[in-house]
Amino acid sequence: MNRAQLIAAMKAITDRAQAAGRDFTAAEQAELKAHMDAVKAIDGSKAIADGVAAFLGDSDAGTLDADAAPAPSAAGVSRGKAIVAQKSRPVGDWSAAFAKQHPGVAEGKAFTLPSSATFTVPAPTPIVAAAAPVGHVLDALTVIELDRGNGANYLRQAQRENAAQPVAPKALKPLKNVEMERVDAPARTIAVVLDGIPRQDIADYPDLTTFLDYELKADVLNELDHQILLGDGTGENFEGIFYTDGVLVQDYAVDPSATIRRAMARVEAKGYANTALLIGPEDFAGVELERDGAGGQYRGNVAPARGRNVWGVPTIAIPTMPAGLAVVGDLRQAILWMREQMEVRATDVAGEDFRRNQYMFRAELRAAFGIPVPPALSLIKLNNTVTLPGA
Template identity: 35%
Template sequence: MNMMTRGREFGRKEEGGQEPRDEKTIQQELKDTLDKVKGFAENFEKKAKEGEDVSREAKNNADEALTKLTELRGEMTELAQKLDQRGGGDDEMEHKSLGQKVGASDEFKSYLDSGCTGTMRLEVKAVTSDPASAGPLIQPARQPGIVELPRQRPRIRDLLTPGRTTSNSVEYAKQVTRTNNADVVAEGAQKPESDYAWEVDSAPVRTIAHWVPASRQAMDDIPQLESLIDGELRYGLDDAEDAELLLGDGTGQHLEGLYTVASAYADPIGYADPTRIDQLRLAVLQVELADYAPDGMVLHPSAWTSIELTKTTDGAYVFANPLGIAGPVLWGRPVVPTKRIGSGNFMVGAFRMAGQIFDRMETEVRISDQDRDNFIKNMLTVRAEKRLALAIRRPAALVKGALVDLPAAA
């Protein structure tokens, strides 16, 4: 014989024909029992302090209340489990069964009002994925994460010497004249005089900033949205900074960019019919003849690809190794690919000697509801900004030019 005790089934009568109690009734009884147990505890504590003994009857009453409390807690747990199994959420109940729909239909109500005479005709539509049919029951499978747009990592900053400032501009002394007349001198003869001259130049601190609006609900409900917006805003600043460091024209609030002040490329040795690879080596020579040591190149990604794909007559790659994992390097100098420079241009230089970045304020992201009518609309303004100056001390250390055309395909 199966001696397992069977619990009460939610929605059916209990043993003895009694209706099961609802959640509100059980909660009220649980509260009353808790108050009773609390009263017993306070009474026992008071008598213990006064040195009085607790009567056996009081102890029995307390034991009964504690037993009742345990039963009520078990009943609440059972009720919660049954509600959960039935999916007792409001959203679930919105999807009515066929019987519920028949009972709630106007046709059925009219049939009852007429004394159930004659025959009732109720049209039951075909069950399809149409929104008016079973469509609401079909829930799309939501994949975690957000698919972001591609990013290109700005790296012009990496070529320059880093620095910091606490002012709104950076002044520096720039050498403008060097006439070196050092020579051997006979005993008693006058020594030759050299000529050096400097002038003071300044680099103003500029601000790069942008912002986006976002609703407070979206920021609260999507955990990764705040970090995503933060990352997007930071990337946007870096991308704009990349453009300013390279191409800024120095007017208005723009920085003076490296490409803007670089010297024009001029073949120093008159090399005949140079390729793009030859041309970049000649630009390195031009910088070296200006007494600087080139430490990098800037090319468009497509221009760099055309160089990597250069092959010998038997099909072997000249510079690239398809199996290699080393970064882009040409003539011993690292290559920085960036679309900002344009597909037909290049720049070679001693970047760390030529320029220095002075950060006044590193990237800062702030969120505020104190913007226009944000407070009453439950909106937030997310702002990102940075402040920096670019001091280009030695423009002659930079050479820019246009790449020669690629040979026509055979």
Template identity: 30%
Template sequence: MRDITELRETRAKLAAARAAITSSVEARGDSHANPKESEAFRRLTERIETLNDEIEEAVRAGQDNPQARAVAGAMARATNCNRPGADAGTRIGDRAGAGDWASRAADAIWAANSFDGETRAITASSIDLPSMVLPQVVPMERPKRVIDLLVDRAESPSNAFEFWQQTTRTNNAAMTADFATKPTSTFTVTPVEDRLRVLAHLSEDVPNRLWLDYDELRQFLITELYQGLLDALEEQVLNGDGSGENFEGILHASGTTAVAFDTDVPTTLRGALSTFETSGVQPTGWVLNPTDAAALDLLREGGTPDLFVLGGGYQNGPANSANIFGDVPRLVSPRVPAGKALLADWTKVRLFTRGGILTMLDPFSGFATNTTRLRSEMRIGMGLLRPSAFAVIALSA
């Protein structure tokens, strides 16, 4: 276990780095961080949360209690005195610092547990047994999230919200002679009205004794509920079919830019980038299914074992594959179906929220069984500000 002082110093440095990101965004006058800053902020937050758990464990171990540490040190000196080769009859009180409280307490503990130089097998006092349940819960891993690319988020003042969606741009600007009628350009925007949905789920019944005995379990369950909402939200943003309470996700929305398969996968992907370069869309992220990303990474020229088509692969930053993907960030997500890819300006989708994520517990309905359930929910809406900024790419004919 690392020293608690070191843990706190590390946490302070990470918190300062995270605050610097926020300050940088504010200094630019931006309302949201860019994708790179968002990813860095998320990673720093995860490391800080891990350090918080380690610090909490160190506190329980008495690392921030000077008296407990002093007694432990005195006991260590006592153990060293009784090692083979030490001076016969040496006691803690014979060592430096014997007059302090810690040494006197350690003397008493040593005397209570030894008799004529032999350690007793059983003590007269109570002892702590090792915990049969790990003090920390290690959660299952999650794939990287597409939702991290969604930096446009707005607080809705009510359950209903409205946004404008541009559908047409016809620029007819031209040189005109004196007294001639000026040409008319067409810029069509359509108001879109929608409402917030409730995204929610419940935990299973949890025995109350676990709440009392393990703080880590409580935090683990709350975090799992929170992360579960984000997983479901991402699924809705991409794959919602618009039925019932579901969003109309990007893959089902009308007006997106469809890119047909052309010759092979690299040619098709480069064609999607060319389409946006022509229309002026500035994409902020690629998203591929893991299967398609792996196939790209392993694509070889003419079957030659060591001659890969994409020298830098899909996931290895710009590298030698920038001729296909440009300098646009790349993400792998199983939520995009195999055989499809997305290239988009992800700032053109807006999430509307009201009140954030709320987690509540019900300690009453399980009174007869001495159990408690948790509910986590959020009110959320989605607006596709410009559908044409999202290219849905077919990776097969």
């Protein structure tokens, strides 16, 4: 049997058991396993043929269609199999990773998901999202892969002073004092579960899996933002930026844009560059809609929202940022240690899911967070009534 016939046979066995309201018999289980092994063998042969075609330089070969009619034998073409163009759709990094590891699920072509399917998303690159109007704190941080242990142990600067001076020959050199404190940053798991997704919906709506993928990722990343900003260090929470000792604080002065500029100056006075401004979307709009002079032009750029900045500093609108507050400074000094990358798992064997023909999805990541150099960052009060978290 070819791949399509094998899948049809498995579907027939499944439909028969469902119609009878019973589990698979031992014989049916054995038959299903044999069919699934055969499908895997066919898929493996396709992957090998793709590799051979690539090795022979047939870049336009595409993928082997196991169900297509035989084609004439030629160099770079597997005998008895036709070469067809590969179907794909433009998706993001996470969705691309999912599609690569589970193409049948991602494209919504398979009649069912595997009993347990897992895909892992790539670790985000630590680049300031200067061109992204709305993003995540993660876009501005330094991300380090943590390949062992249950967290990170680092030294945090408790005090910094400049002591260098001109020195005469043979004279004693000035002594610099640097105080460091040892900090343990345990890796925390951030997770969410989505259950009760009917198998029929997965089969009937090709883009449903992509949508659920996005929703689960967004939920986890939003909570990661919240933890990086507002984790209070208790229980399973990070010690976030707003709760880290030594971070500068800029009180409200004149108007939001002037306050932001003064905060930037304080960071620069400490010897650090301002690499990013993190601000809530509505507060960002308020800054851009400020008028210069006596009701003159808007301060913000009315052009398309690319390369957004305030006072020349790349700006990221963070939905989880508390209203009236912002953070600016050298965000590269804030580190996220990624212990386990984002993983999304789908299964139908939890509880009664198998009997009810439905799936449960779980998304999670595990990471630690810390700021080795707190004075490189400044908290900002954008009005004269807001209070800092934990104050």
